Amino acid sequence: MPAEGMLDGTARPGGGPGPDNITRNKLRSARARMREARLALSFAGPEEISGCVRLLEEAVACLRALPPATDRGMKTDPEMAREWEAVRFEWGIVRRLIEGGGQFYQGWARILAAASGYTPSGEPVALTAPGSVSLKG
Numbered sequence: 001m002p003a004e005g006m007l008d009g010t011a012r013p014g015g016g017p018g019p020d021n022i023t024r025n026k027l028r029s030a031r032a033r034m035r036e037a038r039l040a041l042s043f044a045g046p047e048e049i050s051g052c053v054r055l056l057e058e059a060v061a062c063l064r065a066l067p068p069a070t071d072r073g074m075k076t077d078p079e080m081a082r083e084w085e086a087v088r089f090e091w092g093i094v095r096r097l098i099e100g101g102g103q104f105y106q107g108w109a110r111i112l113a114a115a116s117g118y119t120p121s122g123e124p125v126a127l128t129a130p131g132s133v134s135l136k137g
Helices: 019-042 046-064 070-076 078-115
Strands: none
Touching: 019 046, 019 070, 019 078, 046 078, 070 078
């Protein structure tokens, strides 16, 4: 039977989980979820976007679970510092994808609203879906 910590990668030479290994694993887990969200946002449809919310919530939970001394560990542990930079890199891409997607949809809403006319104050009319009824008799 594997020693405690062997299956989750938190083992240290003494056999028990080490705080640095736990921190690295949480950083890796956060980065993996952000990477999944980034890939989903790159090909975003409604299902992918709703899945991204869950992934980003999980990434935030991993980051919130980091011990308070994590910043000190990053100064002394090059591997942990690289992992943190990878998390920051993924977050930067995800943030830009979310911002760009929001701007894209806001732009389409303005274009579609403008196509339906303007209010007396010069603002585009709010977009409403047309309804129709068809009877056959």
